[in-house]
Amino acid sequence: MSDFQRFLAKRIGIAIGLTLIAVTIIFVVLRMLPGSPFESLITAGNLTQGQVDEIMALYGLDKPIWQQYLIYLRNILTFQFGYSILQSQPVWDILAPKLANTLILLVPALVTTAVVSTLLGMYVGWNRGSKAETASIIGTTFLRSTPVFITAIFFVIIFSYTLDLVPAFGMRSITATPDGLLDTYMSMDFLHHYILPFTVTVLFYSGDFLLLARNGVVEKKGSEFLKLHRAKGLSENEQLMRAGRNSMLPVITYFALRLGMIFQGLILLEVVFAWPGIGRALVLAIQQQDYPLVQASVFIMALAVIIMNLVADVLYAYFDPTVSVSGGGA
Amino acid sequence: MSLLEIDDLHVTYSTGDGSVHAINGVSFDIDEGVNYGLAGESGSGKSTAAEAVLGLLPENGTVESGSVTFKGQDLLALSERERRDVLWEDIAYIPQSAMDALDPVMTTGAQIRQAIQTHRNVTKSKARDRVQELFDMVGLDPDRIDDYPHEFSGGMRQRVTIAMALALDPDLIIADEPTTGLDVIVQDKIIDKIIEIQDRIDSSLLLITHEVGVIAETCDELSILYGGKVMEQGSVDNVLVNPTNPYTMGLKNSFPEIDNVDEDPVSIPGSPPDLSEPPTGCAFRDRCPFADEECYESHPDLVDLPNRNHRSACHYVDNAAQMRRDAGDPRTWGIETDTASDGDHERGEVILETDGLEKWYTQSQSLLDRIRGDEPNHVRAVDGVSLSVRKSEVLGIAGESGCGKSTLGETVALLEEPTGGSITFDDTDIEEYQDGNMKAFREKAQIIFQDPFDSLNPRQTVRRLVGEPLAIHDRDRDTRARRVRETLERVGLTPAEKFLDQYPHELSGGQRQRVAIARALVLEPDFLVCDEPASMLDVSLKVNLLNLLRRLADEEDIGIIYISHDLASLTQVSDRLAIMYLGRIIEQGDTEAIVESPKHPYTESLLRAAPEKDPSVSRDRVLLEGEPPNPVDLPSGCAFAPRCPKAQDECYREEPGLDAAGGPNQSAACYFPVGEDPVADDGPATDDAGTGSTPQESD
Secondary structure (H helix, E strand, C coil): CCHHHHHHHHHHHHHHHHHHHHHHHHHHHHHHCCCCCCHHHHHCCCCCHHHHHHHHHHCCCCCCHHHHHHHHHHHHHCCCCCECCCCCCEHHHHHHHHHHHHHHHHHHHHHHHHHHHHHHHHHHHHCCCCHHHHHHHHHHHHHHHCCHHHHHHHHHHHHHHHCCCCCCCCCCCCCCCCCHHHHHHHCHHHHHHHHHHHHHHHHHHHHHHHHHHHHHHHHHHCCHHHHHHHHCCCCHHHHHHHHHHHCHHHHHHHHHHHHHHHHHCCHHHHHHCCCCCHHHHHHHHHHCCCHHHHHHHHHHHHHHHHHHHHHHHHHHHHHCCCCCCCCCCC | CCCEEEEEEEEEEEECCEEEEEEEEEEEEECCCCEEEEECCCCCCHHHHHHHHHCCCCCCEEEEEEEEEECCEEHHHCCHHHHHHHECCCEEEECCCHHHHCCCCCCHHHHHHHHHHHHCCCCHHHHHHHHHHHHHHCCCCHHHCCCCHHHCCHHHHHHHHHHHHHCCCCCEEEEECCCCCCCHHHHHHHHHHHHHHHHHHCCEEEEEECCHHHHHHHCCEEEEEECCEEEEEEEHHHHHHCCCCHHHHHHHHCCCCCCCCCCCCCCCCCCCCCCCCCCCCCCCHHHCCCCCHHHHHCCCCCEECCCCCEEECCCCHHHHHHHHHHHCCHHHHCCCCCHHHHCCCCCCCEEEEEEEEEEEEECCCCHHHHHHCCCCCEEEEEEEEEEEEECCCEEEEECCCCCCHHHHHHHHCCCCCCCEEEEEECCEEHHHHHCCCHHHHHHHEEEECCCCCCCCCCCCCHHHHHHHHHHHCCCCHHHHHHHHHHHHHHCCCCCHHHHHCCCHHHCCHHHHHHHHHHHHHCCCCCEEEEECCCCCCCHHHHHHHHHHHHHHHHHHCCEEEEEECCHHHHHHHCCEEEEEECCEEEEEEEHHHHHHCCCCHHHHHHHHHCCCCCCCCCCCCCCCCCCCCCCCCCCCCCCCHHHCCCCCHHHHHCCCCCCCEEECCEEECCCCCCCCCCCCCCCCCCCCCCCCCCCCCCC
């Protein structure tokens, strides 16, 4: 087994451990919430005790807690998320489209901002002290520190209500009834609704990447190896690329972690734009104590973060040859 | 026509508070095939000159006037693009710190290939072949071109940069302090390599260094710079043998040499000039003992000395012979000499003694190995060291980087927990101190670190930095103020008031190191560990520091351990020397005895590796093969045997004890000491070679 394989095996082991812990925490926390999904029905007097027992048995909620836990573990780790209690549909049928909606909005936005802001950050870091640097830092910090729903509302006011360029909310026109995947996500109507939340997301995340890339390049700028690159006759842009490559690590790590967190959606943004994403679905499910739905969505979110962490580690080892994969030293 | 002509170059840096006139009219020519040296203290403008030639000045640096002509082409008039074509194709560059000069995320081969492919239109495989050829040329394994810089040691990285410089057969190689930061043995090998190769490809070399000795051994001509002015220039043989400028004399005299144990090097007092204004008078006037009004009025022009290649900028060139005589005497420079430092002073009682001291670091193991209960691997940084230090004695510890000398210092100062052996401090076993009494130990034993830039908190004033130990040890406010002031003056920071409210960044390197020393001394310790305190300092500052430590030992009865790879300064300051190799002491004894007749072959090669400042003296190099072995997986027998020119079978079988050779004042762990013929028969060798190594006996 090579060093790298050993490193990978170790990291995967840790990821599996973390997943188990996360899953357990979800279970414990949900069971600790007061009440049950049927509480409101019972207090309203619509159900008899016999009916309640029957329903509880149907969902397996009459079994001892450890049995529930084991069944839960088996199911969730095999991606059998079961039925939503309140919506009487398979959980996956409810979650999948929401998750898809969230990802189709956030992933392209994150990738775009990662590429554009990082390049911009490298450029302004290289030209330190320029007006472009000051402007971009102030601009992105402002966008980052303003709550995303405020920015979103302003954009809606400007571009939808004042200029009437794009629709203010929703993912498609109310009258549209798309058929099939292609029709849902590739229509002009969708794009028309897409552009505003996409822009807001891009701007919201831009500050992080810009600052990371800029700081990295500023830090590397005076270094001896760049001087040697310069002495070798590399052009300004080639030197900048080397500086950028050397300050890539924090950006990559941050990107991978953000990508994991994207599975949680941007709840506030989804609310403002009435975007039917997973963030809104989760809030609703917790309110209604819809155990299977909450369990499944939290599990997916946790799993995404854990997997992207793993990816970040692997990328780190790949991009930085000095990272000791054998885990020696400390 | 000369290859490179620099004429009346002026360079300034703009800083937050005005401009710094780094170079104020420097002119010199380099002919084809000539090795040219630029020498001077830090701040003399020597690196700036090289950067101006290469067009690598930082953004705040500007060439104000003057010209740089390379093969008849004005380099300063070139556009960015034209300059890029000249760089590396014609002028290559060997950077200062090999540790940071290579791109850490690019393989070494790719970096050299990049240099080739930027300038020549060749295929990747052709370029790779060339890289392998270059690796072979500089003595690196050609199969390692796909390794990353961190997989090489410091000396090997410097070889990579040399290989890179050679890639396109340039006409001129500019080497900016190519060996600073490397230890003597590696430095010697690198210099040897540069000369050998450069002879072969017949290029010119511009070598920038503060070590006069390196120039004396490698260059044909040189310029001595001070305050951005050329003080003296000409052929190395003339300038260094018969200097006519007081600065050259001072620089040469302050360069310590190993062989002259009795002769103290003479430092140049004072600090480099303030260059916020271009110098009006002679740049050196404030520190020159021979200066008078004329020197304040105008900077002397370079005067050609009759009948030889030698120019000097001094108003009193005619008195050179007289000045040379006077300059050898420390009193000329206003330095008090204390006759006590003749080495015959009383040595006090033993303050620190170690017996078989060990510091092993455990390497991390995989889970599987741990479950199987395998013995983990150890890095034996310090492996059975027995030594003793008396009060008012300086014990020098020398060795290559990685030999464990710094770990030894830290372990003795209890900054690292020893893993074996014992330490007795002030007649008390160290465990008694560790048993809740560390404060008492720390009060008596102090350590000074290598880097005065990192070891001082940048956000504290000198008053707080030096006063902090007193506060920790509960001295009252008045005592604190008084002691801080006294200690600062003791280390030569006078008047103390001037420094009390300054921050470290406002001080020069030498002053910072003095603050670090003051902080160690303020508690009036009995014992001091100095870990390479002078390695970042210029020669004259280095000498100041050595003299200060010597005085502390002599006058204040402090026992000092001085750790360094620089044998020349060690021999100046130490009463006794201990030479370390891979965690063990392989030779120890009186400084004079060791310098005059080293017994261990390793000691001999260390001594031989130091450059000679007098160009008329030739020196036999003893170049050691290879690098020190991996301290995890030590060979059985003598650890030095694989690199030892005299090693016999016996050396591989069993490790010699420290009593294997030597006399009353000296002992060495070697079966076949230098100066005695190897006798293979009557060694104490046994046939079954033990897997473990025999622990050393104490002296």
